[in-house]
Amino acid sequence: MRALPEAAEYVVVGGGTSGNVVAARLAEAGLDVLLLEAGPDFGPEGSAAWPADLLDATRLGRSHDWGYDSGDTYPWTVGFERARAIGGCSDVNGCTQTWGHRRDYDAWAESGLTGWSTDDLLPLFHEGTRRMRVHTYAAADLTPWQRAWYDAAPAAGMPCLDDLNDVDEAAGFAPESVNIQDGVRVNTAFAYLDPVRALPNLRIVGDALVDRVVVSGGRASGVVVRHGGAATTVRAGTVVLAGGAYNSPTVLLRSGIGPYAQLAALDVPLVQHLPGVGENLHDQPFLLMSWSGSEEMTAAMERARSAGWAPDEQAMGKVASSFDTEAFDLHFLPYSPTHLTGRKRWSVGVSALQPRSRGFVRLRSADPEAKPVIDHRFLADPEGADVAVLAEGAAILRELAAGLAPLVGAELHPGPETFARDALVAHLYRHPDNYWHPVGTCRMGVDGDPLAVVDERARVHGVDGLRVADCSIMPRIPRATTAMPAVVMGEKVARLLLEDR
Ligand SMILES: Cc1cc2nc3c(=O)[nH]c(=O)nc-3n(C[C@H](O)[C@H](O)[C@H](O)COP(=O)(O)OP(=O)(O)OC[C@H]3O[C@@H](n4cnc5c(N)ncnc54)[C@H](O)[C@@H]3O)c2cc1C
Known part of the structure; x- marks a missing residue:
């Protein structure tokens, strides 16, 4: 020690x-x-x-x-x-x-925080990207589940982009930039x-x-x-x-x-x-949507896995709901854990990126090992904007999925009982989730x-x-x-x- x-x-x-x-x-x-x-x-x-799961x-x-x-x-x-x-x-x-969008950091600077505008921070994003050994997948690197959503995106108004980190770009779907080297x-x-x-x-x-x-x-x-x-x-x-x-x-x-x-x-x-x-x-409220998959998709993913690299995450969509007129306010995150079966095997996460709800962290006791009270108050904004953005995101994703129906199969979660907007909103209020941010x-x-x-x-x-x-x-x-x-x-x-x- x-x-x-x-x-x-x-x-x-x-x-x-x-x-x-x-x-x-x-x-x-x-x-x-x-x-x-x-x-x-x-x-x-x-x-x-170093434990294997951290690598x-x-x-x-x-x-x-x-x-x-x-x-x-x-x-x-x-x-x-x-x-x-x-x-x-x-x-x-x-x-x-x-990295986000230019409006994000410019808004910080406009609130009086000198030195925190996008132009101030961009050199640091480039430096962090270099130090973290970030590289960007090519479309050809994507597993079949990731590729299916990427290829379908333009029909739903999301152009295919080369990468996600042009801070002046709005909606689109792109292979991710990742800090992975030799699988680590x-x-x-x-x-x-x-x-x-x-x-x-x-x-x-x-x-x-x-x-x-x-x-x-x-x-x-x-x-x-x-x-x-x-x-x-x-x-x-x-x-x-x-x-x-x-x-x-x-x-x-x-x-x-x-x-x-x-x-x-x-x-x-x-x-x-x-x-x-x-x-x-605050964190970005999140909904994981899942489908049944198909025999064709299962076989294609198993082939990809046995051929080599098949991570759970590889591509992402930036999507604008009707609430965001200046950039985008939703992420779509195809998620395809090949080690899982059942509900989470064929998934896409939807997240509302600009939440209005605010929560708090408080001490439960002064003991440093005691867990704090963490109350995110997800979807608690009185205008109901957060739930509306998330519900709109789910609806856009369902349209995208409809175009891919033979490959992705039927929606399992949150499922057909939430196809009506009111039922979806009720589901979202009952099952708040976080995006780890x-x-x-x-x-x-x-x-x-x-x-x-x-x-x-x-x-x-x-x-x-x-x-x-x-x-x-x-x-x-x-x-x-x-x-x-x-x-x-x-x-x-x-x-x-x-x-x-
Ligand atoms: C499961 C998961 C998946 C995620 N996926 C992504 C992703 O794909 N892309 C992305 O951009 N972001 C992702 N994020 C979010 C991102 O990783 C975090 O936002 C970011 O790493 C937080 O950095 P931080 O320095 O603020 O906090 P942390 O990285 O959490 O660092 C805080 C450190 O302080 C230590 N510490 C805390 N209290 C004390 C104390 N009292 N004394 C001494 N040490 C202390 C902690 O142990 C920890 O090491 C993910 C997060 C999680 C949990």
Whole structure:
């Protein structure tokens, strides 16, 4: 077990997707960096310690999860998977790398967040793409299930695109860009930490759960860490939180930084009243639709699998509902797990990318191992726009499926009993699901924004020496899956830290 140092100039909390980028960028600039990760550090790429499921890019990884779910906020349980290991969710995700649309980041900048426009961030997207070894499938690489949807898309008004990441392009279907090399999921530990692991000024400690930030005289001065069965205080010049959208707010709350009344109810001494901590939680509501398949499709997929590479995900559609006149607001994600049978074997996910509903993350107790309350309040917007967009997406997808009927077979889920719009809407309200892209719980905002947690330089309002650098600072989710945006959050905040020295 690696020992905890007594102090570091920069302590990065969370060796996940964004945190590894921050730690690596600071370390390569010669700064003294301690990276603390609650889960294990399996070492560099090629180390035998890496679990097979975290490397296998054909399907999602499942081990090393925080075990979060919707608890008792619904009559049923929705899993909110989050990886607990060096690499974070970049260890387990579907490897799809999307950037979103120009309007996403320009809207952040137009709200007063200087430096966060699309043109400001594009060089960082390109750099992240290079570092994560992203390549784009050709149409000829697609498995028969993926190819069927891609080929059918133009008839439903979605032109075939070469890739998904032209930020000025709207609707279309394209083979995915993925961070996969030789069948291995390239996580941010491989892409960013490995080149700097040998530096003496970078120390990486796994199995180190940060309980809270210590604040003295209005300035972050260290962190309390649970490691090796003990709670230890490590002194820090600057603390950078990168625990992700569920856990960066919980660290702040345990540190006494958050809504006064919530902290008082848990007997957490108040350090800084910030009502926005844990609020503004949003993810893109999701519906998995499935079909029976056909003998022809089954045989074609088995041939593809025995010939070699047949991952679950490979292509994606960007689709505009009637609610989005400037870009697109739906993803279609063909999903074809060859290891599964039954309902999920022949699927396409539909997701509404610009949700209006907002939920929250709150502490259940001040114990750092206690699961937080996570209530996404999916489809709760009073105008009913989120459910309407998702229902419209399902209807468009059904039209596309109708053109493919002999190949995809009959709809199994949500099934013919939801063909009427009212029945579909009722089904959606009864079965909320997530797209694994929680954001917004420590949102960036300008002075005067009562729910802002950090400013445009990722500095926590009212506490010096404390920044947040992960998906939690996004004020509003981009029209994207969030892996590459998470890398860009790390790249951007690292640059801000270096500029501000
Ligand atoms: C199953 C799944 C599939 C996905 N598929 C895709 C996809 O195909 N494409 C895509 O673009 N996006 C996908 N995503 C989403 C994407 O991977 C995440 O949005 C992104 O990786 C989040 O990055 P992050 O840095 O904000 O958080 P994380 O990567 O979760 O990093 C947070 C890190 O902090 C650590 N940590 C937390 N609390 C503490 C603490 N108190 N002390 C110490 N360490 C702590 C965690 O263990 C973790 O390592 C998927 C996500 C999941 C879960």
